[in-house]
Amino acid sequence: METIETPAQETRTNRRGRRSRQEILDAAARVMSVRGYAGTSMSALAKETGLPKSAFYHHFESKAGLLSAVMEQGAHAFFDAMREAHRNPPKDGTPNERLRWYLRRTGDVMENGEEFLRLLLVLVMSREAAEAPEALQTVTTVRDEGRAYMAHMIRSSFQDAGEEAAGRIAETLAPFGMAGYDGAFVALQSDGGTTVSAWMDQLADALTALGEGMVSAA
Numbered sequence: 001m002e003t004i005e006t007p008a009q010e011t012r013t014n015r016r017g018r019r020s021r022q023e024i025l026d027a028a029a030r031v032m033s034v035r036g037y038a039g040t041s042m043s044a045l046a047k048e049t050g051l052p053k054s055a056f057y058h059h060f061e062s063k064a065g066l067l068s069a070v071m072e073q074g075a076h077a078f079f080d081a082m083r084e085a086h087r088n089p090p091k092d093g094t095p096n097e098r099l100r101w102y103l104r105r106t107g108d109v110m111e112n113g114e115e116f117l118r119l120l121l122v123l124v125m126s127r128e129a130a131e132a133p134e135a136l137q138t139v140t141t142v143r144d145e146g147r148a149y150m151a152h153m154i155r156s157s158f159q160d161a162g163e164e165a166a167g168r169i170a171e172t173l174a175p176f177g178m179a180g181y182d183g184a185f186v187a188l189q190s191d192g193g194t195t196v197s198a199w200m201d202q203l204a205d206a207l208t209a210l211g212e213g214m215v216s217a218a
Helices: 006-034 042-049 053-059 063-085 095-112 114-125 133-157 165-192 196-217
Strands: none
Touching: 006 042, 006 063, 006 114, 006 196, 042 053, 063 095, 063 114, 063 133, 095 114, 095 133, 095 165, 095 196, 114 133, 114 165, 133 165, 133 196, 165 196
């Protein structure tokens, strides 16, 4: 005889399913950020969560599908945090003061998104996730959006130079700003002697000096 769930039982089942899916995503982000994609097995994730392997394949078709979901969730959370951190930017002050304001808050997002950024850089520097094209597309999208964000911060900081000049400075310096941000994150993983705010201030100083040099040359 077929068992039919009541609406209340179906609701509880759906809640358990959503909870187990989120537990899997959180555990995968945590483990993959340390071991990498290739070094993370379904067995390790099952041990980490206490869930059976069948639960993983119920929610995700494969490990590649799981990685894609982890990256998508991480990207959404990272840029949501970035938008929240940059609400109500200063309209006054020097380019350096404005850029320090932006980058210090970007550094806070870095610290809170450490697992996602670590996994992102692993995927950028390796070919181990080639079997997960959706995840690699997310990596590309995140990098492109990151450069656009860096350009926005620089352009806003140099707004007093005029729209055209500020746009030119932002377009030229955004790749350097991204490289500095990446380098600061790597340095934080290996050297605990410098705070993220100190790294961000130094990056702001370097970008300001280069931008002001471009303004003078123009």
